[in-house]
Amino acid sequence: MQPLLHLENISKRYGSVRVLDGIDIAVADNEFLTILGPSGSGKTTILRIIGGFESIDGGRLMFDGRDLAAVPINRRPFNTVFQDYALFHHMSVAENIGYGLKVRGRPKAEIATRVADVLETVGLGAFGARYPAQLSGGQRQRVALARAIICEPRMILLDEPLSALDVDLRAQMQRFLKSLQRRLGIAFVFITHDQEEAIALSDRIVVVNHGRIEQEGAPEQLYRRPRTPFIAAFLGENNLLSGVLAAVDGQLGQVDTAAGRLVATADGPLPALGQAVQVAVRPEHITLSPASAATRDALTAEVADIRFLGANILIELTHPALPDTVLKVRRLADGSAADFRTGQKLNLSWAVHDAALLVPGG
Amino acid sequence: MSAAPTRSDTSSCRRARALVALRHALNLGLPILFVLIPILSFVLVSFWTLQDGQIVRTFTLANYRSFFTEGSYLPVYLSTVWLSLQVTFVNVTLATAIALFIFRRTPRVRFFILMSFMLPLFMSYIIKVYAIRTILGQRGLLNEGLMALGLIDQPIEVLLFSRTAIFVALAVIYLPYAILPIYLALDRIPANYLAASADLGASALQGLRHIVLPLGRPGIAAGAVFTFILTFGDFVTPQMVGGTQGFTFGRIVFSQFGLALNWPLGSALAVILLATTLLAVALAGLTLRREHVR
Amino acid sequence: MIWTSKAVAASLTVFALLASGAAYAGPKGEVRLLAYEGYADPAWTEEFEKETGITVKVTYVGGVDEQIAKMKASNGKDYDVVTVDTASLKAFADQKLIAPIDKQKLTSAKNLLPAFRSMDNATFDGATYGVPWAWGSLGLVYDKKTFPTPPDSWEVLWDPAYKGKVISLDDANNDINFGAIVLGIKDPFNLTDQQMAEVKAKLIALKKNLLTYFAGFDEGTTIWSENNVVLMFSMGELAAINLQKKGFDVGYVIPKEGAVGWLDNLTVSAGTSNTDAAYAWMNFALQKKIGADMAKKYGYGATTDAPQGMDYADRLIWAQNPENYTRRQAVWNEVKASE
Numbered sequence: 003m004q005p006l007l008h009l010e011n012i013s014k015r016y017g018s019v020r021v022l023d024g025i026d027i028a029v030a031d032n033e034f035l036t037i038l039g040p041s042g043s044g045k046t047t048i049l050r051i052i053g054g055f056e057s058i059d060g061g062r063l064m065f066d067g068r069d070l071a072a073v074p075i076n077r078r079p080f081n082t083v084f085q086d087y088a089l090f091h092h093m094s095v096a097e098n099i100g101y102g103l104k105v106r107g108r109p110k111a112e113i114a115t116r117v118a119d120v121l122e123t124v125g126l127g128a129f130g131a132r133y134p135a136q137l138s139g140g141q142r143q144r145v146a147l148a149r150a151i152i153c154e155p156r157m158i159l160l161d162e163p164l165s166a167l168d169v170d171l172r173a174q175m176q177r178f179l180k181s182l183q184r185r186l187g188i189a190f191v192f193i194t195h196d197q198e199e200a201i202a203l204s205d206r207i208v209v210v211n212h213g214r215i216e217q218e219g220a221p222e223q224l225y226r227r228p229r230t231p232f233i234a235a236f237l238g239e240n241n242l243l244s245g246v247l248a249a250v251d252g253q254l255g256q257v258d259t260a261a262g263r264l265v266a267t268a269d270g271p272l273p274a275l276g277q278a279v280q281v282a283v284r285p286e287h288i289t290l291s292p293a294s295a296a297t298r299d300a301l302t303a304e305v306a307d308i309r310f311l312g313a314n315i316l317i318e319l320t321h322p323a324l325p326d327t328v329l330k331v332r333r334l335a336d337g338s339a340a341d342f343r344t345g346q347k348l349n350l351s352w353a354v355h356d357a358a359l360l361v362p363g364g
Numbered sequence: 365m366s367a368a369p370t371r372s373d374t375s376s377c378r379r380a381r382a383l384v385a386l387r388h389a390l391n392l393g394l395p396i397l398f399v400l401i402p403i404l405s406f407v408l409v410s411f412w413t414l415q416d417g418q419i420v421r422t423f424t425l426a427n428y429r430s431f432f433t434e435g436s437y438l439p440v441y442l443s444t445v446w447l448s449l450q451v452t453f454v455n456v457t458l459a460t461a462i463a464l465f466i467f468r469r470t471p472r473v474r475f476f477i478l479m480s481f482m483l484p485l486f487m488s489y490i491i492k493v494y495a496i497r498t499i500l501g502q503r504g505l506l507n508e509g510l511m512a513l514g515l516i517d518q519p520i521e522v523l524l525f526s527r528t529a530i531f532v533a534l535a536v537i538y539l540p541y542a543i544l545p546i547y548l549a550l551d552r553i554p555a556n557y558l559a560a561s562a563d564l565g566a567s568a569l570q571g572l573r574h575i576v577l578p579l580g581r582p583g584i585a586a587g588a589v590f591t592f593i594l595t596f597g598d599f600v601t602p603q604m605v606g607g608t609q610g611f612t613f614g615r616i617v618f619s620q621f622g623l624a625l626n627w628p629l630g631s632a633l634a635v636i637l638l639a640t641t642l643l644a645v646a647l648a649g650l651t652l653r654r655e656h657v658r
Numbered sequence: 659m660i661w662t663s664k665a666v667a668a669s670l671t672v673f674a675l676l677a678s679g680a681a682y683a684g685p686k687g688e689v690r691l692l693a694y695e696g697y698a699d700p701a702w703t704e705e706f707e708k709e710t711g712i713t714v715k716v717t718y719v720g721g722v723d724e725q726i727a728k729m730k731a732s733n734g735k736d737y738d739v740v741t742v743d744t745a746s747l748k749a750f751a752d753q754k755l756i757a758p759i760d761k762q763k764l765t766s767a768k769n770l771l772p773a774f775r776s777m778d779n780a781t782f783d784g785a786t787y788g789v790p791w792a793w794g795s796l797g798l799v800y801d802k803k804t805f806p807t808p809p810d811s812w813e814v815l816w817d818p819a820y821k822g823k824v825i826s827l828d829d830a831n832n833d834i835n836f837g838a839i840v841l842g843i844k845d846p847f848n849l850t851d852q853q854m855a856e857v858k859a860k861l862i863a864l865k866k867n868l869l870t871y872f873a874g875f876d877e878g879t880t881i882w883s884e885n886n887v888v889l890m891f892s893m894g895e896l897a898a899i900n901l902q903k904k905g906f907d908v909g910y911v912i913p914k915e916g917a918v919g920w921l922d923n924l925t926v927s928a929g930t931s932n933t934d935a936a937y938a939w940m941n942f943a944l945q946k947k948i949g950a951d952m953a954k955k956y957g958y959g960a961t962t963d964a965p966q967g968m969d970y971a972d973r974l975i976w977a978q979n980p981e982n983y984t985r986r987q988a989v990w991n992e993v994k995a996s997e
Binding site: 053078082092106 | 565574
Binding site: 502504610611619 | 991
């Protein structure tokens with residue numbers, strides 16, 4: 003099936019600095035796609051290229067089978083929700099929302115009806131006559147959304163729209179965005195640096211780092227099967243252990259680390275034997291048992307600190323062969339961790355499929 | 365022992381209160397002293413009259429009646445208002461175009477272009493008038509240049525010492541005062557407003573009409589008020605470049621304070637000048653009524 | 659009581675000494691002049707100080723109003739010799755700011771030209787209050803190429819042949835004097851309503867022939883040099899001198915109708931503390947060589963010697979205070995506002 007929006011091998015330079023390199027993203031109809039990356043990763047540049055605010059140095063930008071190269075900003079068939087909303091402060095909420103229809107020369111009566119409809123859609127029915135300065139952050143967010151969807155585009159771009167909101171409001175707006183996207187049945191291209199937000203909202207996530215795509219996939223896939231140390235560290239929390247690939251059995255690899263040989267599951271092709279790799283294990287996937295019990299594929303470490311975090315307890319352990327590493331283990335705070343104490347030696351074990359084999363730079 | 369701190373408390377409290385009172389007195393007093401009292405004093409004088417060269421301190425509206433009925437005051441007033449309005453219109457149009465031109469450059473270039481337009485402000489006013497006269501004179505730069513190019517064989521005489529010359533000189537001298545506020549207003553428009561406007565389908569012209577000009581309006585109004593007030597009160601430029609046409613209302617006011625020493629009439633005419641400028645400010649203020657804070 | 663007033667006097671003396679400490683007073687004291695620009699050239703004051711041992715201190719003023727204000731501030735105690743124009747003499751005398759001249763002490767009076775020796779212009783109520791010292795006129799400057807022979811009448815300014823090539827001084831009082839003189843009115847300083855209306859019409863007619871008005875010597879010179887001007891109702895002889903210095907071939911003439919003249923006098927301040935020094939300066943200033951130097955440097959006519967070309971003193975109408983400044987200003991405004 004032909005993607006709605008397709009960025010084909012796009013590259014971009016500022017002078018001699020290459021900010022985007024071989025970016026290839028396909029957005030399907032009706033998809034909630036998030037472009038996730040730390041600041042400086044190039045994600046905003048991607049959005050600006052889609053919107054038409056930046057040119058490209060290589061590649062092609064296709065929408066619905068049509069090359070957008072010669073299409074100016076105001077003729078691109080989608081709209082943007084800007085980071086700080088960019089609501090026109092000299093226009094009322096209704097005027098802001100109706101702007102796209104007004105510049106298209108639609109009759110006043112039609113504009114009024116459609117503005118009223120969209121206001122209902124975003125839950126701001128009674129706010130049409132207000133001015134942006136009279137609204138709360140969340141309400142402005144909804145106005146910006148209403149303004150972007152009133153022309154019924156098949157896709158909208160959202161540039162970190164939730165970053166200006168406080169935590170409670172952000173959670174509420176996340177639910178609203180998701181439900182709105184389902185109701186409208188249009189594609190959302192969402193830019194964020196917040197991995198939790200990305201995981202909570204997206205059908206699919208494209209992780210960008212240093213101007214390249216690091217990995218893409220469904221949120222759960224990225225979380226469970228990170229392919230690179232960057233993804234493993236960027237999405238959620240991980241214990242990373244460096245080593246050398248010693249043996250391979252199907253998708254399983256045996257890795258020699260300073261603390262001994264560990265088995266991990268690779269997602270994708272395995273590198274050659276003898277290559278430097280990393281093993282990633284999530285803190286919540288580690289089981290702790292008394293050191294006396296001899297278990298294969300386990301480390302013996304000493305409890306350095308126990309921290310109560312409400313629903314969780316975080317246990318930090320050290321291993322004599324891993325002087326620069328603090329091993330983290332998370333347990334539900336259900337009382338079962340009461341036995342642990344600092345200085346105690348414990349065995350750490352995990353299921354083989356919970357250990358991810360990572361290839362640095364791959 | 366216990367009484368002592370209480371006493372010092374009340375005295376320091378009293379001192380603090382005195383300081384606050386002093387600050388209020390200064391806040392209120394300085395404007396009264398330096399603005400209100402001088403203005404009120406000439407408003408007061410405007411209701412007196414002159415008899416045999418002496419000021420008679422009895423209340424009369426004679427000076428204001430003179431303005432409407434006697435001599436050339438009203439016609440000169442009206443022609444000066446008309447001249448100032450014309451200069452204001454031309455200047456605001458030009459200044460808006462220039463401000464837009466600067467606004468559309470990259471931020472680094474903007475400063476230098478703006479400064480180059482502001483440069484004349486660092487020059488003495490009188491030097492500018494002389495420079496304009498040197499350029500427009502019958503043996504001036506413009507005529508000599510046109511003649512050297514063979515475009516004309518006789519100097520154009522109406523360049524200088526005409527109503528056109530007043531118009532050109534006033535427009536040139538007061539243009540920076542219009543550019544600056546208009547540019548500053550445009551500069552305050554968030555960059556992403558224009559991005560949003562284009563993103564929503566508006567052409568550059570629609571963006572100008574719906575976003576830039578409405579948001580630049582306070583600056584345009586300020587530029588218009590500046591230009592109007594400055595040209596209306598200018599009694600030097602018209603005199604120096606206007607020849608026999610250079611007689612404006614400011615000149616009439618000025619003349620009452622020379623040998624004529626008719627302070628009461630001069631004050632009354634000055635009050636009328638002040639009232640006109642206040643009216644201009646009020647009208648500009650009215651157009652901004654619908655402005656909404658961000 | 660006596661000791662207190664003595665103490666006050668002593669401290670005042672000390673204060674005065676401290677205050678005057680900056681200016682060194684010569685062995686014969688000091689003479690303090692209140693003068694217009696050009697009336698105390700450094701070359702003269704230097705020579706005077708060398709000759710007499712009297713120090714000269716000059717305060718310049720720009721106009722009569724400023725002069726009266728300065729004199730009134732101390733009833734003349736700050737100045738010894740004051741130059742006063744003829745039109746203002748009576749006002750100064752009436753307010754007792756200047757003292758009658760003691761002709762016995764005025765040894766230089768013999769240097770005065772016959773026309774000024776009587777000092778009639780400065781004599782009223784039986785006393786003489788000033789010695790004529792410098793004079794000038796508001797004459798006609800003309801371009802010699804256009805006028806090989808000097809125009810003989812002011813009417814040339816109204817000649818349509820020179821439309822746009824004429825400039826005129828902008829000065830309410832003197833323009834009305836000028837208009838009245840051109841019309842042949844006997845007393846141009848006291849006009850009837852009828853005469854004023856005639857003068858106004860005459861000046862409005864002139865306006866149509868003008869390139870522009872000007873104010874001040876410099877502006878007149880500048881406008882002349884930047885435009886094709888051939889005639890100027892001028893502020894005085896200096897206008898022609900300045901233009902000649904710039905290389906313009908111009909002449910200066912008093913046409914047959916006459917012209918406004920001004921005559922400044924040396925007077926003795928009523929508050930002088932050093933009468934001898936005051937007369938010493940006046941006697942020094944009234945030498946022929948000083949007069950000649952002033953004529954050369956500043957274009958003022960001296961009363962001691964007729965400078966070359968300035969042979970028209972007897973055809974000038976010496977300026978007097980007009981009947982009503984306010985009225986003249988109003989009429990002049992109407993002339994300038996006319997279409």
